Amino acid sequence: MANGTAQSSITLRTDTWWVLPLVTAIVLATFGAYSTWRAFANVDFLVQPYLSPFYSPYILASWWPFSPALLILWAPLGFRATCYYYRKAYYRSFFMAPPGCAVKPMAKAGNYEGETKFPFIIQNIHRYFFYAAAVVLFFLWVDAFHALWFEDGFGIGVGTIVLFVNVILLSMYSLSCHSFRHLVGGRFDVFSKCPTRFRLWEKVSKWNENHAMWAWLSLFSVALADLYIFLLAKGVITDLRII
Amino acid sequence: MSVAKLRIYRGDAEGGQEVEYDVPIEEGMVVLDAIHFVQANYDGDIAVRWNCKAAKCGSCSAEINGMPKLTCKTRLDTLPLDKPITVHPLKTFPIMKDLVTDVSWNYEVRKKIPPFKYAKDTDWKMQQVDVERSQEFRKCIECYLCQDVCHVLRNHNKKNEFFGPRMMIKIAELEMHPLDIEDRKEMLREAAGVGYCNITKCCTEVCPEEIHITDNAIIPLKERVADTYFDPLQWVMKKIKGS
Ligand code: SF4
Ligand code: SF4
Ligand code: FES
Ligand code: FES
Numbered sequence: 177m178a179n180g181t182a183q184s185s186i187t188l189r190t191d192t193w194w195v196l197p198l199v200t201a202i203v204l205a206t207f208g209a210y211s212t213w214r215a216f217a218n219v220d221f222l223v224q225p226y227l228s229p230f231y232s233p234y235i236l237a238s239w240w241p242f243s244p245a246l247l248i249l250w251a252p253l254g255f256r257a258t259c260y261y262y263r264k265a266y267y268r269s270f271f272m273a274p275p276g277c278a279v280k281p282m283a284k285a286g287n288y289e290g291e292t293k294f295p296f297i298i299q300n301i302h303r304y305f306f307y308a309a310a311v312v313l314f315f316l317w318v319d320a321f322h323a324l325w326f327e328d329g330f331g332i333g334v335g336t337i338v339l340f341v342n343v344i345l346l347s348m349y350s351l352s353c354h355s356f357r358h359l360v361g362g363r364f365d366v367f368s369k370c371p372t373r374f375r376l377w378e379k380v381s382k383w384n385e386n387h388a389m390w391a392w393l394s395l396f397s398v399a400l401a402d403l404y405i406f407l408l409a410k411g412v413i414t415d416l417r418i419i
Numbered sequence: 420m421s422v423a424k425l426r427i428y429r430g431d432a433e434g435g436q437e438v439e440y441d442v443p444i445e446e447g448m449v450v451l452d453a454i455h456f457v458q459a460n461y462d463g464d465i466a467v468r469w470n471c472k473a474a475k476c477g478s479c480s481a482e483i484n485g486m487p488k489l490t491c492k493t494r495l496d497t498l499p500l501d502k503p504i505t506v507h508p509l510k511t512f513p514i515m516k517d518l519v520t521d522v523s524w525n526y527e528v529r530k531k532i533p534p535f536k537y538a539k540d541t542d543w544k545m546q547q548v549d550v551e552r553s554q555e556f557r558k559c560i561e562c563y564l565c566q567d568v569c570h571v572l573r574n575h576n577k578k579n580e581f582f583g584p585r586m587m588i589k590i591a592e593l594e595m596h597p598l599d600i601e602d603r604k605e606m607l608r609e610a611a612g613v614g615y616c617n618i619t620k621c622c623t624e625v626c627p628e629e630i631h632i633t634d635n636a637i638i639p640l641k642e643r644v645a646d647t648y649f650d651p652l653q654w655v656m657k658k659i660k661g662s
Binding site for chain 2: 274374
């Protein structure tokens, strides 16, 4: 070690650097457990006119013996798993690579390949998950509008608002994506020759500054939207009709 | 007058230890002032590198309470003074004496980056929108705090595989320049090792110039590498366009 034994400890930091990765790990693990349980459950996801975002688009395939959610969830899951922000979050909190800045990583010194080898080299195809998630997002918008039509015609219930808030947050998450930022204009060097792309890139760049916030808000909203419909289906709560 | 306890690392390549000094606190005092007090009043031979005392020359980098920081920019009143303040040299580079390390590796790596290359018939008029992105990276004061904190270099010592965040913004500065015609993508992927970065963002956290190293340089560079090496759709598009 370059500096003798003085720095051989985990870290010399004296602040509470461990709080953030710990909270992140707890929240992500809770979401992971909840969504896995709900995805496999295959019940309590539809209360007209509301469809849980975990089951959208609702695919009825006779050849598929499992929960239909599994046919869809790979897309948003892959999108989040390869997201530049979530990568930071889970590399820090689960892989401890490193858990905090100037804190010793879990892996042995030198035992690190980053994203140069399998499996993490797959992160490079994040844009393809972006495309797939965009298709799912389209259906979530359809569902939100569908939630405006009750048996007795047009209406707005609390569930309608829940689904709209969720799809707006999910859209902001997608629109602030780093790959999207690159695709709309970031890959060009001369902006003055493509003013429309420049304006788009500027907008996406602005949203991108808060990408982490959109990532968290949309994660919570998607789980809460599903929970709301689950509780409706179970009869624990009743939907309030506003209009 | 209240007193701060400074534990400064004293030693060289052979080894060393922290030595504690009492420093009377004055209004507006920064860590570099405190080190100068120690130099003037206790140990005149303490080695510390500095020049501007204005956070602009990038010489006075050290690790204060375990975090890489500029000693001339870190006010004592931002630190918890009820405990001793530790001041150590940069961990990533070989120690010369006390707080001075040998950062010459950075200058060697810098030479490996192909310089700005322009076309013969270049029209040198440029639009502000086209150079703005590169200008952010030109704020770099080469303090190497980002290189120091990066776990790829710091803990895994991948100095032969990865150029580090400071060099990534140098490459981004050139790659995004509207008049540059050099293609550094192969070098980025191979020699510069952009894939080793796992975007855990510590470089951005410590940068005193607040350069968005990961969001504005490394991630866009990873996306450009993905365009060339990981995106079959882009290959097809390029074939169709015949470029
Ligand atoms: S984001 Fe990448 S370059 Fe920056 S410190 Fe982390 S691993 Fe190193
Ligand atoms: S990018 Fe920031 S932290 Fe890195 S050398 Fe330049 S000024 Fe220092
Ligand atoms: S969704 Fe986070 S970077 Fe693309
Ligand atoms: S002395 Fe110049 S940056 Fe601190």
